[in-house]
Amino acid sequence: MHAAAHVRTGFDIAPASDHSILVTLGAEISPEIHTRVRKFCELLARNLHDAVMNVHPAYASVLVTFEPRMADLEEIGAYLDALLERIEEVELPPARLIEVPVCYGGEFGPDLEEIARRSNITPEELIRLHSSSEYTVYFLGFAPGFAYLVGVDPRIVAPRLEKPRPEIPAGSVGIAGAQTGIYPLPTPGSLRLIGRTPLRIFDPKRTKPSLLTFGDRVRFFPVSPEEFEIQCRQSE
Amino acid sequence: MPAIRVVEPGFQTTVQDLGRPGCAHMGVSPSGAADALSLRLGNLLVGNPENSASLEMTLSGGVFEFEGDCLIALTGSDFASRLDGMPAPNWVPIAVKSGQVLRCGKTRAGARCYLSVHGGIDEPLALGSASTHLLAGMGGHEGRALRAGDVLRVAVPAAPSRHVKQVHPQRALRWLATDVIRITPGPQAHWFSADSVERFLETPAMVLEEFSRAAIHLAARRLELVRRDEMLIEGVCCGAVQVPPTGRPVILFVEPQTTGNFPKFANVITADLPRVGQLKPFDKFRFELVSFDEAREVLRQQEEWIDSLE
Numbered sequence: 001m002h003a004a005a006h007v008r009t010g011f012d013i014a015p016a017s018d019h020s021i022l023v024t025l026g027a028e029i030s031p032e033i034h035t036r037v038r039k040f041c042e043l044l045a046r047n048l049h050d051a052v053m054n055v056h057p058a059y060a061s062v063l064v065t066f067e068p069r070m071a072d073l074e075e076i077g078a079y080l081d082a083l084l085e086r087i088e089e090v091e092l093p094p095a096r097l098i099e100v101p102v103c104y105g106g107e108f109g110p111d112l113e114e115i116a117r118r119s120n121i122t123p124e125e126l127i128r129l130h131s132s133s134e135y136t137v138y139f140l141g142f143a144p145g146f147a148y149l150v151g152v153d154p155r156i157v158a159p160r161l162e163k164p165r166p167e168i169p170a171g172s173v174g175i176a177g178a179q180t181g182i183y184p185l186p187t188p189g190s191l192r193l194i195g196r197t198p199l200r201i202f203d204p205k206r207t208k209p210s211l212l213t214f215g216d217r218v219r220f221f222p223v224s225p226e227e228f229e230i231q232c233r234q235s236e
Numbered sequence: 237m238p239a240i241r242v243v244e245p246g247f248q249t250t251v252q253d254l255g256r257p258g259c260a261h262m263g264v265s266p267s268g269a270a271d272a273l274s275l276r277l278g279n280l281l282v283g284n285p286e287n288s289a290s291l292e293m294t295l296s297g298g299v300f301e302f303e304g305d306c307l308i309a310l311t312g313s314d315f316a317s318r319l320d321g322m323p324a325p326n327w328v329p330i331a332v333k334s335g336q337v338l339r340c341g342k343t344r345a346g347a348r349c350y351l352s353v354h355g356g357i358d359e360p361l362a363l364g365s366a367s368t369h370l371l372a373g374m375g376g377h378e379g380r381a382l383r384a385g386d387v388l389r390v391a392v393p394a395a396p397s398r399h400v401k402q403v404h405p406q407r408a409l410r411w412l413a414t415d416v417i418r419i420t421p422g423p424q425a426h427w428f429s430a431d432s433v434e435r436f437l438e439t440p441a442m443v444l445e446e447f448s449r450a451a452i453h454l455a456a457r458r459l460e461l462v463r464r465d466e467m468l469i470e471g472v473c474c475g476a477v478q479v480p481p482t483g484r485p486v487i488l489f490v491e492p493q494t495t496g497n498f499p500k501f502a503n504v505i506t507a508d509l510p511r512v513g514q515l516k517p518f519d520k521f522r523f524e525l526v527s528f529d530e531a532r533e534v535l536r537q538q539e540e541w542i543d544s545l546e
Binding site (some may be wrong): 014015016017018019020022027028029041047053054055056058059060061062063068069073074080137139140142143144145146148158185202204209210214225235 | 257258259260261262263264266362363369371372373374375379420422423468469470471472473475476493494495496502503504505506528532533539542
């Protein structure tokens with residue numbers, strides 16, 4: 001099933017199960033490969049196949065699941081192969097910019113001071129660095145609405161917690177490695193927490209439950225605890 | 237229209253249909269019945285479209301009082317159900333009178349029993365499906381497992397639908413037995429040593445108590461990695477057998493995370509996913525590695541059998 005036509009390194013189409021195919025578009029986390037992933041998903045969306053059930057974009061791959069009672073691996077493999085041929089011709093729509101208020105530190109960001117200490121900067125400087133970068137949603141995964149945001153300033157990179165917290169409040173903002181994230185729902189998690197947003201990141205009652213979409217640009221801006229409370233009430 | 241009043245909910249009872257495709261890009265897995273075969277058969281037995289919303293009971297069943305006459309069917313595991321004290325067998329349509337009480341007990345074998353009702357359970361669709369997604373808090377009855385006092389309305393039956401009169405229990409259970417679960421190689425199958433794979437396949441695996449619609453944790457022979465590459469997070473789907481650093485495999489199930497960073501040794505074949513839905517803690521079973529062609533053939537046979545039911 002390997003696509004003979006794709007001599008470009010790093011491209012591969014291979015079955016992951018009897019009802020899914022993994023399309024590999026690279027081997028690293030980079031803006032170029034992220035753009036390829038977006039382009040491929042855009043092609044999938046514009047050329048729907050009846051049997052395709054789900055599309056799972058990730059850092060450098062796209063998993064495509066299908067209904068095996070409607071099509072087989074060969075048919076879906078050929079469909080994906082033909083799309084891959086056209087990846088260069090895709091023009092992506094401009095990315096949205098989403099601004100996310102964050103109340104940094106205190107009870108919302110129990111790890112803020114430690115990360116600042118590790119990085120030899122003041123907590124204020126850490127807040128400034130975290131809220132002055134522009135991040136990109138590389139994909140959503142792990143839990144409903146959870147965005148993998150890439151673009152953390154190298155000065156505030158911190159390792160993942162060795163022991164995940166059993167339950168993290170919804171809206172918590174954290175850092176791990178070069179990634180920052182917002183917990184949409186109360187889940188366990190291993191990001192180091194630096195603050196919390198009053199926005200509802202995932203709300204099943206909305207027509208579009210997830211606030212963030214794959215490809216979005218994101219900026220954080222600091223708000224006071226008072227402003228946080230006001231915005232929490234507004235988003236209820 | 238009739239309604240079903242939940243007197244006791246049982247261990248974990250949720251409204252399920254065949255799931256909610258098309259949401260993985262926002263981190264939402266399809267959900268849907270853990271044993272989709274039993275849900276489909278239950279619906280066929282009461283003359284519903286196969287995808288109609290039914291109740292999925294887990295390990296121990298609920299007590300339900302019917303308000304209005306209904307046609308129901310119980311499928312999947314035998315929960316020793318009784319209707320006003322009389323045995324209510326699985327795999328046949330049962331006419332229920334208003335006021336009667338259905339008491340489903342503990343499982344005798346298997347993990348899940350389905351209660352389907354003519355017309356289907358009437359719940360608003362969330363992103364196209366009535367299935368409960370517990371983590372997302374969406375779909376089903378208020379996005380959660382049922383509680384005592386909940387009242388479930390029964391929907392007005394749609395246009396006449398295929399109506400199966402009976403399902404031979406032995407034939408159905410042949411597709412639900414949990415002694416062998418068939419798998420095809422996963423994307424990182426070649427990351428594991430041939431020796432450890434051989435021992436893994438020879439030795440029965442056991443289901444641990446960490447058992448949910450999201451994931452089934454197993455005690456099994458350790459799968460040894462021969463590659464130590466850092467894995468980039470990639471998409472995962474139902475039935476993936478992923479191996480965390482502990483070497484103890486986990487089957488990702490109907491409500492899994494949508495991406496993961498552990499190597500995937502294998503994936504359960506589609507035709508055997510209903511068996512996974514019938515695995516319960518401490519069950520022992522063997523994995524059998526098959527080809528993609530065999531997986532397709534088994535699924536074809538299963539569908540042919542469903543089509544042949546009268």
